[in-house]
Amino acid sequence: MKIGILISGRGSNMVALVDAAQRGQIPDSEAVVVISDKPSAAGLETARERGVETVVVERTGQTREEHDAGIISELKRRDVELVCLAGYMRLLSSDFIQAFPNRIVNIHPSLLPLFPGLDAQRQALEHGVKITGCTVHFVDEGLDSGKIIMQRAVKVLDDDTVESLSVRILEQEHELYVQAVRTLVTSRTEPIRK
Amino acid sequence: MKIGILISGRGSNMVALVDAAQRGQIPDSEAVVVISDKPSAAGLETARERGVETVVVERTGQTREEHDAGIISELKRRDVELVCLAGYMRLLSSDFIQAFPNRIVNIHPSLLPLFPGLDAQRQALEHGVKITGCTVHFVDEGLDSGKIIMQRAVKVLDDDTVESLSVRILEQEHELYVQAVRTLVTSRTEPIRK
Numbered sequence: 030m031k032i033g034i035l036i037s038g039r040g041s042n043m044v045a046l047v048d049a050a051q052r053g054q055i056p057d058s059e060a061v062v063v064i065s066d067k068p069s070a071a072g073l074e075t076a077r078e079r080g081v082e083t084v085v086v087e088r089t090g091q092t093r094e095e096h097d098a099g100i101i102s103e104l105k106r107r108d109v110e111l112v113c114l115a116g117y118m119r120l121l122s123s124d125f126i127q128a129f130p131n132r133i134v135n136i137h138p139s140l141l142p143l144f145p146g147l148d149a150q151r152q153a154l155e156h157g158v159k160i161t162g163c164t165v166h167f168v169d170e171g172l173d174s175g176k177i178i179m180q181r182a183v184k185v186l187d188d189d190t191v192e193s194l195s196v197r198i199l200e201q202e203h204e205l206y207v208q209a210v211r212t213l214v215t216s217r218t219e220p221i222r223k
Numbered sequence: 224m225k226i227g228i229l230i231s232g233r234g235s236n237m238v239a240l241v242d243a244a245q246r247g248q249i250p251d252s253e254a255v256v257v258i259s260d261k262p263s264a265a266g267l268e269t270a271r272e273r274g275v276e277t278v279v280v281e282r283t284g285q286t287r288e289e290h291d292a293g294i295i296s297e298l299k300r301r302d303v304e305l306v307c308l309a310g311y312m313r314l315l316s317s318d319f320i321q322a323f324p325n326r327i328v329n330i331h332p333s334l335l336p337l338f339p340g341l342d343a344q345r346q347a348l349e350h351g352v353k354i355t356g357c358t359v360h361f362v363d364e365g366l367d368s369g370k371i372i373m374q375r376a377v378k379v380l381d382d383d384t385v386e387s388l389s390v391r392i393l394e395q396e397h398e399l400y401v402q403a404v405r406t407l408v409t410s411r412t413e414p415i416r417k
Binding site for chain 2: 142158159177181182
């Protein structure tokens with residue numbers, strides 16, 4: 030399974046997926062390209078250090094559709110079969126979703142459908158929930174609204190800050206994302222597998 | 224701490240609280256009355272078997288405020304300090320909330336604020352979440368909207384039905400409700416303790 034990963038920043042979940050594929054924890058798979066919409070994304074260097082090709086596709090002056098077409102082209106010509114978002118900060122166009130039907134996944138730091146969008150950890154603390162977590166889900170055109178694949182719960186501690194909670198959720202994200210992608214790859218059922 | 228429990232049906236969480244208080248698992252506390260708005264509630268007999276006084280306050284022909292006034296009167300003349308809802312199927316009036324400020328708690332079979340109201344387990348299954356749970360919360364005038372006290376996560380299994388999921392959540396509810404009430408009683412902080 031050829032995996033393409035989209036980032037906008039540090040991409041720590043990208044690193045988790047790349048490392049897992051390289052160690053064989055995601056069998057018969059390779060992260061073939063890491064694409065960022067931002068040239069400054071720190072994850073680009075981290076990916077190159079791991080021998081993964083990187084591409085920057087900037088949005089500047091383009092519509093979402095034009096920008097997505099550029100990314101789709103980079104993915105398609107490397108025969109990418111599974112697209113993993115890892116801190117990619119843009120909604121995908123309908124064209125993008127249709128180009129990879131049920132083959133785009135994302136991870137989000139809450140138990141969706143609760144607390145979608147930005148600052149999910151802050152939303153959880155402000156609401157006063159005692160349990161939050163992370164969710165791997167298929168991507169559709171909505172904001173963190175696609176079908177849920179896997180979730181993991183994380184306890185909120187009485188003295189948690191946004192930072193401390195985010196760190197504990199992120200540790201679980203790295204494990205859960207690898208577990209979910211491994212399941213998608215090994216199940217090899219249509220429409221995941223071409 | 225004198226505890227009053229409101230039920231509308233079987234009241235299995237009422238049984239968990241009564242038994243825990245009688246066993247000393249909720250220290251220095253007694254379930255002094257179980258009140259039902261329905262004379263047919265099966266929990267009335269279960270409570271009496273455990274030596275707990277029972278009262279039926281029917282709604283028939285009364286406004287919510289009149290009905291709640293009847294219940295408040297029964298609670299107050301037994302010096303009830305903490306009101307626990309256990310499958311009580313009515314929203315409380317503003318008068319009721321104000322009569323027991325921050326001393327009315329409820330348990331709900333989801334990780335609130337997700338899936339409030341009826342059929343929380345069915346809502347969870349229909350949304351396709353992989354983790355749900357239960358929540359003990361203070362009661363306000365909204366539907367399952369009060370401040371969260373404790374939560375516990377429950378995994379949704381691939382072959383879960385509403386019934387099988389409800390049973391597993393209910394087991395956790397019984398433990399969580401006892402744990403939450405024990406914490407409220409033993410912390411004895413205002414405004415929980417008179």
